[in-house]
Amino acid sequence: xxxxxxxxxxxxxxxxxxxxxxxxxxxxxxxxxxxxxxxxxxxxxxxxxxxxxxxxxxxxxxxxxxxxxxxxxxxxxxxxxxxxxxxxxxxxxxxxxxxxxxxxxxxxxxxxxxxxxxxxxxxxxxxxxxxxxxxxxxxxxxxxxxxxxxxxxxxxxxxxxxxxxxxxxxxxxxxxxxxxxxxxxxxxxxxxxxxxxxxxxxxxxxxxxxxxxxxxxxxxxxxxxxxxxxxxxxxxxxxxxxxxxxxxxxxxxxxxxxxxxxxxxxxxxxxxxxxxxxxxxxxxxxxxxxxxxxxxxxxxxxxxxxxxxxxxxxxxxxxxxxxxxxxxxxxxxxxxxxxxxxxxxxxxxxxxxxxxx
Amino acid sequence: xxxxxxxxxxxxxxxxxxxxxxxxxxxxxxxxxxxxxxxxxxxxxxxxxxxxxxxxxxxxxxxxxxxxxxxxxxxxxxxxxxxxxxxxxxxxxxxxxxxxxxxxxxxxxxxxxxxxxxxxxxxxxxxxxxxxxxxxxxxxxxxxxxxxxxxxxxxxxxxxxxxxxxxxxxxxxxxxxxxxxxxxxxxxxxxxxxxxxxxxxxxxxxxxxxxxxxxxxxxxxxxxxxxxxxxxxxxxxxxxxxxxxxxxxxxxxxxxxxxxxxxxxxxx
Numbered sequence: 001x002x003x004x005x006x007x008x009x010x011x012x013x014x015x016x017x018x019x020x021x022x023x024x025x026x027x028x029x030x031x032x033x034x035x036x037x038x039x040x041x042x043x044x045x046x047x048x049x050x051x052x053x054x055x056x057x058x059x060x061x062x063x064x065x066x067x068x069x070x071x072x073x074x075x076x077x078x079x080x081x082x083x084x085x086x087x088x089x090x091x092x093x094x095x096x097x098x099x100x101x102x103x104x105x106x107x108x109x110x111x112x113x114x115x116x117x118x119x120x121x122x123x124x125x126x127x128x129x130x131x132x133x134x135x136x137x138x139x140x141x142x143x144x145x146x147x148x149x150x151x152x153x154x155x156x157x158x159x160x161x162x163x164x165x166x167x168x169x170x171x172x173x174x175x176x177x178x179x180x181x182x183x184x185x186x187x188x189x190x191x192x193x194x195x196x197x198x199x200x201x202x203x204x205x206x207x208x209x210x211x212x213x214x215x216x217x218x219x220x221x222x223x224x225x226x227x228x229x230x231x232x233x234x235x236x237x238x239x240x241x242x243x244x245x246x247x248x249x250x251x252x253x254x255x256x257x258x259x260x261x262x263x264x265x266x267x268x269x270x271x272x273x274x275x276x277x278x279x280x281x282x283x284x285x286x287x288x289x290x291x292x293x294x295x296x297x298x299x300x301x302x303x304x305x306x307x308x309x310x311x312x313x314x315x316x317x318x319x320x321x322x323x324x325x326x327x328x329x330x331x332x333x334x335x336x337x338x339x340x341x342x343x344x345x346x347x348x349x350x351x352x353x354x355x356x357x
Numbered sequence: 358x359x360x361x362x363x364x365x366x367x368x369x370x371x372x373x374x375x376x377x378x379x380x381x382x383x384x385x386x387x388x389x390x391x392x393x394x395x396x397x398x399x400x401x402x403x404x405x406x407x408x409x410x411x412x413x414x415x416x417x418x419x420x421x422x423x424x425x426x427x428x429x430x431x432x433x434x435x436x437x438x439x440x441x442x443x444x445x446x447x448x449x450x451x452x453x454x455x456x457x458x459x460x461x462x463x464x465x466x467x468x469x470x471x472x473x474x475x476x477x478x479x480x481x482x483x484x485x486x487x488x489x490x491x492x493x494x495x496x497x498x499x500x501x502x503x504x505x506x507x508x509x510x511x512x513x514x515x516x517x518x519x520x521x522x523x524x525x526x527x528x529x530x531x532x533x534x535x536x537x538x539x540x541x542x543x544x545x546x547x548x549x550x551x552x553x554x555x556x557x558x559x560x561x562x563x564x565x566x567x568x569x570x571x572x573x574x575x576x577x578x579x580x581x582x583x584x585x586x587x588x589x590x591x592x593x594x595x596x597x598x599x600x601x602x603x604x605x606x607x608x609x610x611x612x613x614x615x616x617x618x619x620x621x622x623x624x625x
Binding site for chain 2: 016017019020192193194196197199200201202203204205207208210211212214215216217218219220221222223229233275
């Protein structure tokens with residue numbers, strides 16, 4: 001509450017327009033613009049390895065934002081997000097190979113195609129909720145996984161399918177450095193899209209459906225439409241993320257899009273903060289860097305005498321997976337509202353210091 | 358004052374063997390304040406739920422603004438201009454007060470999920486700001502401007518009731534259904550609320566159908582009162598006529614209050 005009403009000295013709003021901005025204050029806006037400008041220079045400054053991490057953050061972040069719109073904002077649940085991500089990847093490659101559509105156009109088209117598929121699987125959402133819906137979406141996960149493995153015409157079957165890199169006017173984005181810009185642009189566009197969605201009619205309708213669906217209906221909101229639409233938009237984001245993933249790697253195989261991936265997306269938004277756009281990004285960054293930090297931590301331990309335990313060093317792969325589970329549990333216990341909420345609390349603490357409120 | 362905006366004909370509603378409403382008929386005059394009173398479990402809220410569409414009556418017909426709405430969904434009734442508040446608070450707890458009231462404008466907004474995100478290009482921003490202005494009018498009217506940025510779930514009971522009224526008013530309704538707008542309020546809040554109801558009726562010309570237990574308020578502000586008891590309509594008419602009815606006294610006010618009509622008028 002306080003973060004919404006407390007504003008810095010001298011920062012006055014004199015029109016409703018100023019009161020409707022994406023960023024709370026001009027300082028935050030400037031910081032964000034500066035950060036994006038700094039990121040634009042990143043390919044010249046940092047190692048290519050970090051660029052791959054950022055690209056990973058970008059395509060996972062886009063897909064996770066979709067899941068957050070569904071789970072965090074509309075209060076539905078989906079265990080099939082990884083499969084929708086995969087569908088977007090295959091769809092984009094398929095559109096490109098079969099119809100010769102330029103890759104840059106394939107990506108949004110794949111998004112819309114995934115949206116259609118997502119809405120098909122989201123149909124039960126207008127009838128059931130909670131655990132039952134979770135199981136219904138689990139079916140989507142398995143059906144799509146099976147589809148990837150069998151539909152040779154679409155996904156290349158067990159052999160997988162190759163995806164051409166993005167090219168604009170003959171310039172081919174096939175290196176980490178060049179694809180970085182595509183990833184950055186996509187991330188910024190999709191997040192602004194999300195912010196704008198949430199501050200316009202349909203975004204508010206989603207939250208209304210989540211908070212009190214009976215009074216939402218009395219207020220003129222079609223419940224079924226918005227529950228379904230939320231599935232559609234969530235799949236749209238997953239499709240865009242998946243398509244970026246496909247054209248970045250240049251090759252898509254059916255093995256990657258498992259239930260584990262769906263759970264990972266859920267973990268990202270729980271850690272980041274349900275119902276928070278900025279939190280989604282925080283959660284994704286956290287989940288991408290967690291294995292990296294673990295790896296370098298184990299690497300450091302390896303160099304010491306006491307830490308060179310074979311169980312830890314050899315079991316790194318297992319530790320990484322266990323750490324995800326552990327982190328989810330810790331977040332659920334200590335910060336169920338995610339990193340976004342913690343960040344707001346830290347900010348308030350500094351703002352009001354030395355008073356507690 | 359003779360045209361009716363809402364016509365209820367022979368409404369019956371049963372949950373299994375429990376008959377919540379039996380053959381209730383009444384009509385609400387356009388621009389009036391119509392109160393429904395009755396003991397607990399008399400079917401007042403069921404009646405309101407039938408009007409607003411949460412329940413489908415088993416038989417009967419509801420006409421709103423010359424249109425048969427008996428089988429219309431609640432969201433379609435909002436489009437026709439019917440707003441309501443709930444007995445138990447039904448705000449969107451995690452949204453700010455402003456967003457709550459903006460949800461009330463939902464059926465008047467045009468931008469969808471595709472044009473909304475193209476905020477600056479599609480005119481969504483312009484639309485938002487235009488409707489924000491309308492919402493601010495309602496906020497000013499109900500004097501809740503100091504809390505417009507607060508999260509609805511953190512407000513006090515009386516304020517939440519007022520925000521709910523604001524949300525219903527933002528719909529631009531022709532008819533507003535109020536389910537116990539003054540329940541659980543102190544005297545000052547009740548007085549305020551009564552004033553708001555009168556003002557929205559007189560200034561904005563909104564017809565009010567209200568359920569209320571506070572007889573003082575009901576006698577004061579209603580143009581017409583209907584009494585329900587065990588799902589049946591006992592009587593309806595001018596407030597003092599209804600109060601004078603011996604059957605109403607027995608069913609609702611209690612028998613021992615022989616001098617009730619006179620004292621009530623003095624109190625009010």
